[in-house]
Each structure stands twice: as structure tokens, then as C-alpha cells.
Amino acid sequence: MTVRLRPTPMDLTMHRMAQIQPSISQTIGAFLHLDGAAPPLDELRGHLASHLDHEPRLTHYLHGPGLKAHWAHDPTPDLETRVRERRLQPGDDHLHAALQDLVKHPLPDQGPLWDMWLLHGHAPNRYVICYRAHHSTQDGGGFLNTLHHLFGTAPTLPTTGPAPTAKIGAYASTLRATLDACAVNNVWNDPKRPLTGARITNWADIPTDHLRTTAANRGGSTNDAFLAALTGALRTWSSVHWPQGANRPLPAVAMVDLRRTEEADLPGNHCSFIPVPLPCHQPNPASHLEEITAITRGAKNPARRHAMRVLMDLTPARPFSALATRLTTPARAVITTSCVAIRQPLSHQGNPVSHVQVFNWLPHNQPASVIACSYNDTTSVCFVTDASLPELHQLPALWSQAAAKLCHPNREDV
Helix, strand or coil: CCCCCCCCHHHHHHHHHHHHCCCCCCEEEEEEEEECCCCCHHHHHHHHHCCHHHCHHHCEEEECCHHHCEEEECCCCCHHHHEEEEECCCCHHHHHHHHHHHHHCCCCCCCCCEEEEEEECCCCCEEEEEEEEECCCECHHHHHHHHHHHHECCCCCCCCCCCCCCCHHHHHHHHHHHHHHCCCCCCCCCCCCCCCCCEEEEEEEEEHHHHHHHHHCCCCCHHHHHHHHHHHHHHHHHHHHCHHHCCCCECEEEEEECCCHHHCCCCECCEEEEECCECCCCCCHHHHHHHHHHHHCHHHCHHHHHHHHHHHHHCCHHHHHHHHHHHCCHHHCCEEEEEEECCCCEEECCEEEEEEEEECCCCCCCCEEEEEEEECCEEEEEEEEECCCCCHHHHHHHHHHHHHHHHCCCCCCC
16 A cells, blocks of 8 residues: 655654665664474565555655655565575574674665565574564564564554643653753763774573563563663673773663554654663662663653654754764764564464564664563563674673573572
């Protein structure tokens, strides 16, 4: 179907960034690990073809220069070039190498900016479907909705319900928080070690219930526990490798889904962010979780989210883009975080998806982008770090250690 809509300021900003910074990949994606025999490639292409008429994110893309781009529609994108396969040699090492390559592999450069890869041969009766897309056409919420449409076993759940009217205070606090997130911090602005944009991607897993239960005991959420563990990991890392960030709050932002129910199927970005200064100056995991929970409490208020969405809708593309550009300068660099959940079982042709690994992009002049995705009782956390930062590639292991200390404080083996 043809969708008549205008690009959001975030859409146009991402599109402009991609044009002026072509070396910075905006590819986001997910690896779906399935049990069963891999399907023929033609069957997978047929499956995608059957969804083109009612999945606009597969047929729409931004076209045109920078902030003047518009949505273009291609009802029949070439599936021969977009749906492909890789036959792997047996072994997990070969699978891991293929995953690392697909994180960096260019997307199609014509028409809708997405593709899909079928990986098999690494293990008997196991295969992987990798779906990738450009961030200018799909945000995190839209990307998950695409997965639900393509591989879900139940109707997609509404994104948000009716929002209450926000008071003046909510708008003021939202605007103030946005400006605070863009303030100069100079934590990562080291001329001797400039951020290069070369990225390292890796993952860590944890049972979701460990995070959920630990956070709930202190009035928080899975996202709060995830961020508290990230705080502990960065506290440990900075104390050894980054003195200018040691024993101080580290600037970070958390992405917030602002998509309305009627926008669940639309392409584009309907999201914003809140500043979440990670309390790395606090001495222990309990204090990390307590402070993070207090920081994020305001963003969970429906009125606050409503104010965020109204301000996003009212901001013209040019000042929005200018603000985003400020956030990607070395003096204002922040860590970007997201926490999402796939709330229904996924499968293909009766073969269940047992595990999901998502991956994200790393914005220009940012030290790290970290996204957690909960599915099938496991939370998989993807860490994308700038390769120039000393030993920051150890962040997944440090996060796992910090999560263990947070969730099992009385165990002697953590």
C-alpha cells in the first residue's frame, strides 16, 4: 500500500547525516536464531513478497537532498538482491564471523534500504535469518514491528494508548532535559585519542528474570537494571583506562519510543531521548540501581511522554538537525542506550526462533551505543564501541560481571 506521510525531523536528520557522513553506517538489524531445517531461498523470498502490500517499511524510503527529502514508494523492490544466503562451514566461529561481517556489510543503495540474509551450515538443524535496515527509515519500535509482522505468531500489540494532556511543567522539563543532554561535557574529547568511527561489535546475554526481579525489588524496570549494570561496567573500565571519566557521572541518553497506536505500521522515526547520566561516581551496584531508577522515573510518566511527542512534532527539521549535530561533536559526546522487548514468539514455517541478537549503529563522535533486547526469557545486549578507546571492547565482559554483582550481591563467585 502507498503511505502518504511527511518525514519527521528525525527522519530528515538521519537522512542528511547519511549523505554528509557516508562512512558512518546507520544499519540496524537483528539475527534470528531458528531451530529446524533452513528453508529454500525462493521460499523466503516468497514470504517477503507476500508482505510487501501491507508492510510499508519494506516499500518506502527517503529520496532527495538532505532536509528536503521526501518519502518515495517502490511497491516491488528487487528481492533477488535483497534476500540472499550464505552457506557456512560448520562451527560457531564461522557463524560469529558471518555475523560480524553482516554488521558492517553495505545495504542496497537503490530503492528501499533493507535486506535479509539466510545463514546456514554452521550447525545441524539450525539456521539464522538476519534482517537489516537503514535507521532513517526504521527506528527501534518500527523495526520490532516489522519483525512481528514477518515472523510473529500473534497480532502486533498496540504501541501506546491514549495520552493525557501534559501541563506546562512537563513541556518545560522536557525541553530543559533535551538541552542538558546537548551540553558540553568533554568526557570523550581527548585530542590524543580522537574518536575515529571505526567500531567493534559484540554481545552479552543474561536471563531476563535476573534483571527484572532485581529492579522490581527496588521499584525499577528491566531497563533500569540494564543501565545500572552498564554503570558498573563503565566505572570499572574508566578507573583503569579513561581517567578523565573516572569517578564522575558519565553522560548518556536513553531512547524513548513515542510511536502512537495508529503509527505502528508507518516507516520512519517516532522516537526521542532523555538524558541518563550514569552514576559511575557511586560506589556500589545498589546505589547505581537506586539512582538510575530515580532518573528514569519521570520518562515513564505518560504526560511526560506526551510532552516529548508534542515538542518533537512542533520542532522544524532545521533546528532539530542543528541540535542533533551539536550532540555529535566531540565536546558533547554521549553514550547512546536503548532497551526493547519482543513480547511474542517468533517463528518461520513452524520453526521457532529461540534467540534474538539485535545490533545498532554508532553515531558520529560517540564512544559507544548499547542496546538490550529481551526475548524468550533472555536479554541479549549489543555493544558497539569506538575502536580508538583503549580496551573498551571489553565492555560486554565487564557488563556481565557488573550484572552478576547487581543481581546476585551475596554470591561469592561473582
